[in-house]
Amino acid sequence: MDIKSTLKMSLVSLKINKMRSILTSLGVIIGVSSVIIMLAVGEGASQKIAKDMESMGSNLLMIHSAAATSGGVRMGRGTKPTLTLKDAEAIEKECTGVLGVSPTSKETQQLTYGNQNWSTSVTGTNGAYIYIRDWEILYGRNFYKEELKNSSKVAIIGNTVANELFGDVNPVNKTFRIGNVPFKIIGLLKPKGQNGMGQDEDDTVFIPILTAQKKVFGSDFPGTVNMIMVKATSDDVLNDVEQQINEILRRRHRIGTNGLDDFEVRNLAQMQETIKSSARTMSILLGAIASVSLMVGGIGIMNIMLVSVTERTKEIGIRMAIGATTFDIRMQFLIESLLLSLFGGLIGIIIGILGALLIKALTGTSIYITCFSILISIGFSAFIGITFGFYPAWRASLLNPIEALRYE
């Protein structure tokens, strides 16, 4: 018997029981569409996390000074002023595989321009900071070397600050005040939007770090910084660079072999990996839940196929009497269940995609439908059709033709 005729025959008997076929497929339809939706939502979430992570900059290492202890009371991270500008210079000079080093100090300051004022975090840093954190300058320019060395009063501002102080006017070359100190704006940053924690990345001002220390922040420990950011040339050398930084800083801070670090190096890539893997776990979990409904759909198919075999016992007997082999009978029922599950799978994919788009439209959740989830759904429904169709088909093929013919 050729496959085309079997296919045709199975299609005919499915068409005879239209309603039943549709209801049987419903289990698979629901299963497949929920797999598609769940995977789309899960994938959308991890893509969003990845995007948020990228906005922080990639291949980053962050060096903080350790916590200070004052009269037995431990202060927070970065409170012990052990990191210096000289450390940053040493790292830049001695480390291999480093693309840029940027010492930073941060403080909240009041900004004024004309009759407008605004409070925001002011970061004292250098020119490397822009590309270390993946910023782009929309108008104007980055700091010049001389400006950094001479502690010039120049600033690069974020989009939010520009809007609050200047409205629609281009702020480049305007002069505003940080505290009481007048600063000339040399650059406007391209907006980044919110970061992963919901903070507005564009609400920021960068000034040369020497300027910040000498003229704005009024540090108790001149020459120290809150944090040093290091951008490695690639993902692969990140751990090696971290190792080098540890060696350099321990040497420079004269920490013996058994001494505790007075600084802490944090690897942003590791954090990203952790968050990504938890997102991945989430989508696997969602997928697993959805697979359960696929499983239930498969059992539904098996149930109906068993009913169908019993109901069509006589038909099976007739087919056997006029020359059907056990293989022919098995194939017919197997193909029927395969068709049911594939039909369910296809409808499920359509409903799943529509459902995911609907969720996006209604809630604004980011979704991402992967080719993988569609392929896995088709594969899974075919698998279910064959697995759960096999037992009924096998039972049908084992019927005794005489008894089957006598069955009423």
Place this chain on the structure above:
Amino acid sequence: MERKIIEVKNAIKIYKSGDEEFRALNYVSLTVYEGEFVAIMGASGSGKSTFMNMLGCLDKPNSGSYFLDGVDVLHKDQNELAKIRSKKMGFVFQGFNLISRTSAIDNVCLPMIYSGIDEPLRIKKAKEALRIVGLSGRENHMPNQISGGQQQRVAIARAIVNDPPLILADEPTGNLDTKTSIEVMNFFVSLNEKMGKTIVLVTHEPDIAEFCKRVVTFKDGNIISDTIKKKR
């Protein structure tokens, strides 16, 4: 030498139900030559149905031998038997046994699907078979849309479509009224005489047996009479 279509020797069939054993066939031997039209008669429980199932390769005797058109069918497996059924014999049943909700022509096509005939030829042969039984123009009728006599003629078309040498009919007129019965029987006669088919027909009605050339009577698992009324 004449072609032996059926050659059964010393067939014994024992059914067990619980502790009781029942001998449905007791050393039955029968030879049917090509072109014969045999009626098998007997009361219910006489063993005629068991014998018929054996002839149709649906059941095997506990001992004895059965050659169908020279082939030892007792030593074939299920799949080989299925092939033999589709090539060597056509079945006509009492209850018509058409597949419901399937058109007349699709029912007639079925044996050819299993014997591996291509679709265009299949449809051509099915139409021809339906024309022979006088049902041209009803190819697409469903079994429940035509009368009992017509259904039985579809079943006959299905039995002859693969052009088998042997036709087995199990009480083909049992569900039909007298007038239709006579029509169907005349049809079997013409199949036998004009197309040269060998026919073995089970019936318990003497009137029906009248149409046949040879009457074999069963009782308690034995053949008690074998009368040839008309020469082949």
